[in-house]
Amino acid sequence: MSADDVQAVASAVARSKRYTVVAPDTVRRLARKALVSSQGNVPDAVKRTKRGLHEIYGAYLPGSAPNYRSMLRRLRPAAESGDAEQMEAALDSAMRVHASTRERLDELSLFYREVFRRVPQPTVIADLACGLNPLSIPWMGLDSSVTYLASDIDTEQARFLGEALTLLGVEHRSEVLDLVLEPELAPADLTLLLKTVPCLERQRTGVGWELLERVPSRWLVVTFPTKSLGQRSKGMFQTHSSAFDAYAAQRSWRVEQFELSNELVYVVDKDPDGEPAGS
Incomplete structure (x- = not known):
């Protein structure tokens, strides 16, 4: 397994909208393991890496990436209101994403x-x-x-x-x-x-x-x-x-x-x- 192969797999995975936000160290770690399992086959290793990320990360999130900006837009006025019930409702809604x-x-x-x-x-x-x-x-x-x-x-x-x-x-x-x-x-x-x-x-x-x-x-x-x-x-x-x-x-x-x-x-x-x- 070469460093270039690891980088090729990591770069391909990082181009995925779903996994572009995952820590680069995690993607590279999974890429190295996938390359061993695929005997150096880069396209197969990309699939294996994405499968591994789904198991430890993607399966817990909705089909599309969470809209954190939208969540913050709801949280901000709730926090500024000082109303505990309003804040808890906004937090409850946000936590349901995961x-x-x-x-x-x-x-x-x-x-x-x-x-x-x-x-x-x-x-x-x-x-x-x-x-x-x-x-x-x-x-x-x-x-x-x-x-x-x-x-x-x-x-x-x-x-x-x-x-x-x-x-x-x-x-x-x-x-x-x-x-x-x-x-x-x-x-x-x-x-x-x-x-x-x-x-x-x-x-x-x-x-x-x-x-x-x-x-x-x-x-x-x-x-x-x-x-x-x-x-x-x-x-x-x-x-x-x-x-x-x-x-x-x-x-x-x-x-x-x-x-x-x-x-x-x-x-x-x-x-x-x-x-x-x-x-």
Whole structure:
């Protein structure tokens, strides 16, 4: 595999309207893997790369790219109005664009109530492979001084979230990160990994589980889908719960579990013998 072949595949994929916004590092990573599988056949590698991007990214979005400008046009007057109901309606509409976030919307208040019943009030939250979940911050009931660190592989989404969190008055950083490449991660009190581990494991075995150890946070919220995007269970609850329980059993973590209709949720304290928050 030559560097020219990798660039040829990456350039062809980047010309696709659907994937032009994906982080170049991610496209090149998938292109290299596709070229190996296709034995150097560039046209076949382009197809394989697009297929890989669909599995980890495209399947969660509508047929056409999200209209972030339109979403911001609706969010801006809602934010300026100071009306909480108007703002939540605008945020709800925006979050429905992303399939993974949409599945959680009807239980969003329950989700965060159960999370923050178990987790001390954080000062810094990291939301990795975040999708549009950062827009749910008004449902979290957090102190206004919280800093929110949002990251994903979509460059346009990162820009949109940066503007949206500014409108919400939330101190934040929104950036592009490919977790498979094991980037350096900023410390946080709480890290959200919502349906992230299975997606990472499909790309490189072990990287999703290793991330749980690697993130510089005492508290984690790790979730797994219990139904496919087509709403079929396929034994997903048993598969994910068995895998997580086996992994956690080898560590001195304190773990609590609860369920939503489509999601298995683990709240993890990686240092249960540490000092309580605020001590």
